[in-house]
Amino acid sequence: MRITAVEKTKKGRYAVFLDNVFAFSADAETTALCHLTVGRELSEDDCEQVKRQAETKYLKERALRLLSFKSFSKAELVKRLAEYTDDRSDDAALEVVERLEELGLINDKEYAARVARDYYARKGYGERRVMQELIRRGITRELAEEAAQANAPEAESALDKIIERRYAKYLTDPKGIRKTIQALARLGYPYDEIKAAISRYTDEDLYEQA
Template identity: 30%
Template sequence: MRIERLENSKHKQERVLVYLEDGTLLRITGAELLQFGLYQGLDLPPETLEELRAAARRSDTRRRGASMASGRMLSKKELTERLTKKGASPDDAAETADWLEDLGAVDDTAYAGVIVRHYGAMGCGAARVRQELHRRGVPKELWDEALKQLPPPQEAIEKFLCAKLRGRPLTPEDSRRLAAALQRRGFSWQDIRPILNGLGQEIDET
């Protein structure tokens, strides 16, 4: 397969456009241009052409991955899944996630901390935050350290109750309703019960 022409991309720095005689356009990096020793008129053997196509796919996956990671924080798992949904091979997606992690553009530890602080500020307990860490693909071995950034459960529960009661006395109906709401927010019964009991409502486990 012969190379018809080579052009520098007008839109992407360090991007080289390789036009082949069959009309195919490959997008590669300047480093890959030098690696393969490409020039206009070069006749590429089939094995070299396949290697070049693979390099072009890898470069395109890296470009997509960098764009995704620059738009918002993502875990490596989220990034890999998004890339495969866009058509990248599992190997290229995983390689791109590793590459971006090495560059510091993907950081599961920092991402875990952001998630914990965000949901902690929303008044959620540890169980609810664990669900979110799992949903976002944060490795489980990072959870315990990140969860240390949550406010103490007593503080969060008391803040929630204060906002809901607005100074009025706690009724038995309030106690049952608010206990259920706190459990949905991820607080354990062991943390909820003593605080509600301290407000004058002795309640059994719901």
């Protein structure tokens, strides 16, 4: 296969055409280092190697850019980078992310702990809900459970704060109590802890009617 054209794109990359058909794009550095010039002959192996090199460099740049804006779990970043690959495969993305993990730029344990603390403080979630959210973000069940437990505030204090801030005004009748129980359950708190917390704010007979 022969390189018949190398054209600079609007994004600053270079589109490489083999036998007058677009084959792949590469950054300026890869284009220069691999001598991608018109007239050069490339074997299929050469072509695949250059494409892989260009894709890896591009994905690494995308990953670093994404990480400069926010944190990601390993699984989240792999999924996001796969969107930028030609075949939307996880293979090339996983290779890049694992390298970033080796460099300490991706750390699921630290990420899980940070997200858990945020959910407890900002959302008022219970331990079960925090664990569910971490798993949804691609954290393993074992690590999610560890982070949820290690960063959980004292349950009684957390529930009291939520009730005082959001639900105390509803604890004057059975209907309001039922809605509060349902809301706290959705936040991930166990029923026995919810019952104990609400009983500190309302009459036990009224609670039993709910």
